Amino acid sequence: MPVNIYVYKTKEKIxxxxxxxxxxxxxxxxLESWLIKNYKSIPKGEYVADIGFGIRKDASGGGAVxxxxxxxxxxxxxxxxYLSEYPIKNVK
Numbered sequence: 001m002p003v004n005i006y007v008y009k010t011k012e013k014i015x016x017x018x019x020x021x022x023x024x025x026x027x028x029x030x031l032e033s034w035l036i037k038n039y040k041s042i043p044k045g046e047y048v049a050d051i052g053f054g055i056r057k058d059a060s061g062g063g064a065v066x067x068x069x070x071x072x073x074x075x076x077x078x079x080x081x082y083l084s085e086y087p088i089k090n091v092k
């Protein structure tokens with residue numbers, strides 16, 4: 001799953017990012033990069049970016065940051081962010 005971007009009502013798939021990478025910081029970076037590169041071609045609507053992640057064993061604070069610029073892009077195109085936590089072993 002890791003990052004699944006789709007149309008909210010129809011569940012139509014738009015993009016799938018980070019196949020097999022369950023690290024939240026990596027997924028947020030990939031989502032931001034994809035949005036910055038592609039948002040001008042996405043019509044306003046109702047979208048979901050669902051990030052499926054696992055907790056890092058060595059996590060002790062810090063981690064992923066979703067920038068205000070990316071949050072603005074998401075708001076402008078009508079995209080919600082879902083954070084779906086999974087019990088994944090060996091997440092680095």
